[in-house]
Amino acid sequence: MFSRPGARHSQNAYVTSDLDRAMAIWRDEFGVSRFHVFENDAPGLVSSPEYRMKIALANVGGVEIELIEPLPGQAPLHAEVLPTDGSFAMRFHHAALRVDGDRSDFEAYMASLDLATHPVVWRGELGDVMRYAYTDERATLGHYLEHVWFDPAMYEQMAAAIPVYPAP
Numbered sequence: 001m002f003s004r005p006g007a008r009h010s011q012n013a014y015v016t017s018d019l020d021r022a023m024a025i026w027r028d029e030f031g032v033s034r035f036h037v038f039e040n041d042a043p044g045l046v047s048s049p050e051y052r053m054k055i056a057l058a059n060v061g062g063v064e065i066e067l068i069e070p071l072p073g074q075a076p077l078h079a080e081v082l083p084t085d086g087s088f089a090m091r092f093h094h095a096a097l098r099v100d101g102d103r104s105d106f107e108a109y110m111a112s113l114d115l116a117t118h119p120v121v122w123r124g125e126l127g128d129v130m131r132y133a134y135t136d137e138r139a140t141l142g143h144y145l146e147h148v149w150f151d152p153a154m155y156e157q158m159a160a161a162i163p164v165y166p167a168p
Helices: 019-030 103-111 152-161
Strands: 007-016 036-039 045-048 053-060 063-070 090-099 120-126 130-137 143-150
Touching: 007 019, 007 143, 019 053, 019 063, 019 090, 063 090, 090 103, 103 130, 103 143, 143 152
Parallel strands: 007 063, 090 143
Antiparallel strands: 007 090, 036 053, 045 120, 053 063, 120 130, 130 143
């Protein structure tokens, strides 16, 4: 799915107006009882534009599930599909393609994209350990694609914190 040279489909992400309620749905309907939950406010995180959100991650059958609750007024790209009246919703938002290797592999991968066809609408980094960019694929796929790279040690540390289903 979403094959690109040097990258693999690694994640499906949903935005929600209530992270706790969304996690309860995943627990009750899909057997995902635990998520790794955090806010994306890590020191050194740089994004353009700046976004703040609550995030929950679980690895389900080898694909990471990401639930995102945009903080009010802080993440318009993620909030745009949610109701504005405060009612509950959970909507598919993006699939992620993870680039393995070193940072130069990510840079080469991004340089291989036709940005006229796949425009970058958000990008960011965390020091020397993470890079990401979102491309707008709504006209063809109906959603965004996230292109992401982690330093291998950072990825291992993150993966160790994320619950895995079914349990190994």
